[in-house]
Amino acid sequence: MHFLFYRDRILIKSLVNCIYAQATFSEASGLFSISVKIPESTSQLDNGNVEFTIQAPANKGWTAVGIGGTMAGSLIFVLYPGSGNNVTVSQRLGRGEVMPEYYAQTNLQMKQGTGIAAAMMTAIFTCQNCKRWLGGKLDITATDQDWIYASNSADTIRTDDRQATIQRHSDSGYGTFTMDMTKAVVPDAQASTPATSNPATPISGSTGSLNNQSSLLSKKNTYIIVHGKFSFA
Numbered sequence: 046m047h048f049l050f051y052r053d054r055i056l057i058k059s060l061v062n063c064i065y066a067q068a069t070f071s072e073a074s075g076l077f078s079i080s081v082k083i084p085e086s087t088s089q090l091d092n093g094n095v096e097f098t099i100q101a102p103a104n105k106g107w108t109a110v111g112i113g114g115t116m117a118g119s120l121i122f123v124l125y126p127g128s129g130n131n132v133t134v135s136q137r138l139g140r141g142e143v144m145p146e147y148y149a150q151t152n153l154q155m156k157q158g159t160g161i162a163a164a165m166m167t168a169i170f171t172c173q174n175c176k177r178w179l180g181g182k183l184d185i186t187a188t189d190q191d192w193i194y195a196s197n198s199a200d201t202i203r204t205d206d207r208q209a210t211i212q213r214h215s216d217s218g219y220g221t222f223t224m225d226m227t228k229a230v231v232p233d234a235q236a237s238t239p240a241t242s243n244p245a246t247p248i249s250g251s252t253g254s255l256n257n258q259s260s261l262l263s264k265k266n267t268y269i270i271v272h273g274k275f276s277f278a
């Protein structure tokens with residue numbers, strides 16, 4: 046009896062690990078959420094795939110996340126509504142505190158499930174050449190990989206053009222968070238399954254912390270931890 050109980054616990058734990066094996070972050074106020082998976086067999090290759098699911102409100106302009114700690118040098122994905130129920134994901138390179146530039150060297154393949162539903166943009170895509178770019182890299186061994194985010198809820202942008210001009214983020218709309226990338230590396234068979242992610246429903250197994258840099262008005266580098274929702278699988 047005791048043995049069965051122990052065995053069942055192991056089984057349940059591995060099932061849970063299997064379901065939730067991914068790196069995720071859900072911003073607590075519902076601004077965005079992101080899940081990342083990296084297929085194990087190509088995880089060491091710079092041009093290996095990275096699987097993304099990003100969600101953000103559809104009625105609030107653009108929302109972006111970027112791999113890196115500052116605008117400069119980050120590989121950024123900007124989401125905005127496209128035609129019909131499409132979601133446009135624009136891959137860009139941060140060059141400093143100016144509009145990030147479209148980055149054609151990174152290739153995105155949009156996947157089924159991408160679109161606008163219930164006032165939410167969902168972008169599910171495979172990214173090739175997302176692990177190393179001009180000025181930065183995604184460290185798959187990092188338990189605290191830096192990411193940035195930003196949004197502009199007033200920008201009325203709606204276009205399929207990945208190179209469209211976006212308006213600068215609003216004052217309250219940018220910051221940093223970290224994710225445990227070691228959790229993102231999964232067996233290949235699991236990587237093809239889109240990771241679930243919903244800003245309003247933080248996922249068990251998510252991991253991250255948030256620094257809201259909008260409080261950096263004095264620019265003294267005093268980060269204020271606001272409210273990252275996180276737990277560990």
Ligand code: HEM
Pocket residue numbers: 109110111114115116117121123141142143144145193194195211212213214216219220221258
């Ligand atoms: C038109 C586009 C953009 C312009 C003109 C712009 C401009 C700026 C400026 C001037 C600052 C300095 C702080 C301030 O004055 O508020 C800043 C900071 C910041 N921006 Fe942007 N930004 C743009 C888009 C983005 C995007 C798409 C992201 C994506 C994640 C982003 C993330 C950040 C972050 C994290 C900071 C904090 C400081 C830093 O990392 O350099 N920005 N931005």
